[in-house]
Amino acid sequence: MSSSASQKNATLTFQNVYIESTGTFVGPIEKEGPLGDYFENYSDDLYYGEKTFEKAEREMSKIAIDSCLQKVNRTYDDLDLVVAGDLLNQLTASNFVAKDLNTPFIGVYGACSTACLSMLNAATYVEHTSFKRVLAYTSSHNATAERQYRYPLEYGIQKKDMTTYTATGCGSILLSNQVSNVRIAHATIGKVIDLNQKDANDMGRAMVPCAYDTLHQHLNDLQRTVNDYDLIVTGDLSTYGKEILKELFKADGINLDNYDDCGCMLFDIANQEVFQGGSGCACSALVSYGYLYPLLQQKKLHRVLILATGALLSPTSTQQKESIPCISHAISMEVV
């Protein structure tokens, strides 16, 4: 597989976009995972006291947002713009939360790449427009996603081995032009890539080509190498996809030693029932905002590249025997 990175530039550089705060909320299995201590809000079950899983997902988002704002003594009134998206049809998880925010709102959809997609849009507005304090959030919920994309959890259907587990939770990030110790330095906007993979139970491997393309594109655009980063993470390629990405880069003469996958970091794959790792919009958002951002603040990491990955299929496209288009957007977080 040769680099398919086109000659077009796909990378934005930001001079004045800083992370002001982040907030997270996770479900029970994410809290029990290896990064559990990094998430400040959690629920012991998937209902979180609500009558429906959908309402639970919204409440989780509200708390992640409020938590993000309260840390820096901000309120909804301080927000100039909100950018958000999620996995649910018609972005209802995000839209129903946004109605309380009383702020201009942009809905984005990139499946599990939505964390980086919402961040890169938020960063563009902070850098260039009068919207100087912009909130981005994204959520997923295992039970709402399973019901929508596959089967309701209550069916107890046996899952395929190659599948991943949709993470439950919400990650929220507040960007502004006010100098802090971590900034959003670059964003690479991904292309929709489809290599005709059709197994909806193996989205991890289906998403490898888009992560491969965006990482090459990012490095080419900035004339950087993988060694310019302390850590590179993909969104949710699964244990298998992660190894394939490493092999592809190895074939290009590049060792991805400083690389991991958010879905493999969020869970203890050997001991938690998550099949080949975590996925869902919340997966890379939680790992990035809850775990990597504090490490950057503490200067334990200095430059991190997040390649959130999304499989742009729908149940209808799967039933119609269509392939799985995928996309990966990248964000570089750097210590100031």
Added chain:
Amino acid sequence: MSSSASQKNATLTFQNVYIESTGTFVGPIEKEGPLGDYFENYSDDLYYGEKTFEKAEREMSKIAIDSCLQKVNRTYDDLDLVVAGDLLNQLTASNFVAKDLNTPFIGVYGACSTACLSMLNAATYVEHTSFKRVLAYTSSHNATAERQYRYPLEYGIQKKDMTTYTATGCGSILLSNQVSNVRIAHATIGKVIDLNQKDANDMGRAMVPCAYDTLHQHLNDLQRTVNDYDLIVTGDLSTYGKEILKELFKADGINLDNYDDCGCMLFDIANQEVFQGGSGCACSALVSYGYLYPLLQQKKLHRVLILATGALLSPTSTQQKESIPCISHAISMEVV
């Protein structure tokens, strides 16, 4: 109803964003409508030679895009960025088309407000970033939308009187920093507004408050009056919603004489079976790109405000007895 426009600015001003070209494709009933002659591509049926309605929607989009580019001798290689969205779950109409474009891609979702949402994002990138030629497109298809949101057409279910008819087609617009005779001058980003309306068969009236809010917001932000526009159009408020919006403004002491609704313009409501008018992402896109843009080019209109409106419900949220959050984004097209 007093103006709920917040004190926050929600309006972007562009100095260097021009319309380079537009392209349209419509279905049979749109072609037969009063604006039919303005649409350069059409199909005599909803299948357009494809096996599924979903594939037909994609083919329609491809032709609208190619038509837009061919008019100005552009190819996919000339595109720096693409912004698109549609009504189908997981934006599959847009995403499956994007895989052929080999260009950085941003997916947005604002239900039927997506025409303005994609345009305002495209304009922001043209104005401020190195992405100087940006394509936006949006589509809807009566049969794919009915199947997804309500019942498959094949059921022949009786529709409620207050409903609107989802337009079939795609509108595509190419924005760049290259001077032309029509520019995108301003965009107002809407807030998610929910006044607890719950009738999913009456989305026209549900969307009135968001159109009302965004229009007031736009005028306040720019210190303009409705008389600064030759024409103001909303997306798809239905015959009823259109009259309510006029009444609300009348109560504020403002006569909306220079106002119409894209859904009421696209069809001959008295003689076509479209209930209370057109709707769908394509509705405001087709009227704006196919009909209003040429009138601006010919200087028959000089300044037009397009308020695309979106009902952010999902079948799941309706089944769960939730209300209908709505949003309206505005774009001002002006003769140079």
